[in-house]
Amino acid sequence: GENVEQHPSTLSVQEGDSAVIKCTYSDSASNYFPWYKQELGKGPQLIIDIRSNVGEKKDQRIAVTLNKTAKHFSLHITETQPEDSAVYFCAASMANYGQNFVFGPGTRLSVLP
Amino acid sequence: ETGVTQTPRHLVMGMTNKKSLKCEQHLGHNAMYWYKQSAKKPLELMFVYNFKEQTENNSVPSRFSPECPNSSHLFLHLHTLQPEDSALYLCASSQERAVSYNEQFFGPGTRLTVL
Numbered sequence: 108g109e110n111v112e113q114h115p116s117t118l119s120v121q122e123g124d125s126a127v128i129k130c131t132y133s134d135s136a137s138n139y140f141p142w143y144k145q146e147l148g149k150g151p152q153l154i155i156d157i158r159s160n161v162g163e164k165k166d167q168r169i170a171v172t173l174n175k176t177a178k179h180f181s182l183h184i185t186e187t188q189p190e191d192s193a194v195y196f197c198a199a200s201m202a203n204y205g206q207n208f209v210f211g212p213g214t215r216l217s218v219l220p
Numbered sequence: 221e222t223g224v225t226q227t228p229r230h231l232v233m234g235m236t237n238k239k240s241l242k243c244e245q246h247l248g249h250n251a252m253y254w255y256k257q258s259a260k261k262p263l264e265l266m267f268v269y270n271f272k273e274q275t276e277n278n279s280v281p282s283r284f285s286p287e288c289p290n291s292s293h294l295f296l297h298l299h300t301l302q303p304e305d306s307a308l309y310l311c312a313s314s315q316e317r318a319v320s321y322n323e324q325f326f327g328p329g330t331r332l333t334v335l
Contacts, residue, residue, distance in 0.1 A: 111262070139321055150310050150326030151263075152222060158321065196263065202321045207276070210263040 109134040111199050113211030120187050121219050128214045130197035131179040139202030140180045142171060145194045145213075154195075155182070158202070187218045223247040224327035226311050232333045233301065241296040241330045243311030250316040252294040253324065254286060257308040269294060270317040301334045308332070 110133040120126050132140075138159035143151035157164045157171045157180065164171050168187075173180040184191055194215050198208040224245045233239050245252065254266040268276035269288040283305075285297040294311055308331050312324040 116260075141323070143326075148328065150222065150224070150312075150328050152326065153323050156321070156323070207265050207268065208263075208324065212260065212262045 109137055109199055109209040111197060111209050111211040113197055113214055115214060116212065117215045117217070119217045119219060122187060122189060124187055126182075126184045126187055126191070126216055126218075128182045128195055128197070128216070129179060130181070130199075130211050131177075132199040132209075133178065134199070134201075135175075135178060136201050137199040139200050140171070140173060141198050141208070142169075142182050143196045143198065143210075145196065147193075151196055184216075187216075189218050189220055192216055192218045222325045222327065224311060224313055224325050226309075226327035226330050228330060229328065230331045230333075232335065233298070234335050235301060235303070237298075237301075239298045241298070241309055241311075241332075243294040243296075243327055245292055245294075245311075245313040245325070245327075247313055247325060249313040249325070250291045251314045251322070252288060252291070253312040253314075254294065254296055255310040255312065255326075257310055257329070263310070267296075268317070275317065298332075301332075303334050306332055306334045 113130045141156035144154045145151040170183045194213045197211040200206045200208045227242045252269045256264045266280045267286045287295040308329040310329045311327040314322040314324045
């Protein structure tokens with residue numbers, strides 16, 4: 108089955124700097140890669156996703172890149188702000204077969220003022 | 221708010237107690253999920269319901285018993301739990317399982333502590 112690894116487990120950056128979180132997956136059939144943000148006391152919330160037919164997607168300060176050959180994808184946050192502090196989870200699935208998400212273990216991002 | 225509510229938000233129970241967790245979604249979705257979130261571990265999928273029918277049970281011990289009376293409500297009945305069952309239990313919903321690229325909407329979770 109699918110296995111998703113995520114690095115780093117914790118990340119601290121200064122406000123205004125960029126943050127990068129990387130994930131690798133094992134099943135080459137996976138074709139959908141969402142990223143979820145979980146703030147303290149809340150459930151995970153989708154922030155961006157990418158399908159395997161594109162290599163990059165951007166939404167304001169966040170972007171995701173996908174390398175299908177290497178089976179890894181990354182989340183990039185630019186101009187970080189204190190409200191970006193949260194736990195971020197990547198996931199992989201075979202979306203068009205209605206398969207379940209397999210989540211990475213999470214990255215705790217702290218943005219220091 | 222995500223449109224998915226969970227009650228109670230916090231629960232402390234003894235190993236011999238029986239309790240239930242409740243989830244309700246106001247999004248018109250037809251698929252609902254229970255996840256377990258333990259410290260430093262990935263989210264673990266427990267159960268999946270699609271149009272009120274259980275489609276997946278990820279080898280979850282029988283002391284956890286799900287119930288889905290309709291597409292808007294999902295329960296997790298708890299009985300004779302162990303301390304290692306202490307975790308955050310998250311409910312999620314999405315459009316029916318056959319829809320591709322299905323975003324899952326999560327509730328805030330129930331923080332369960334088993335003494």
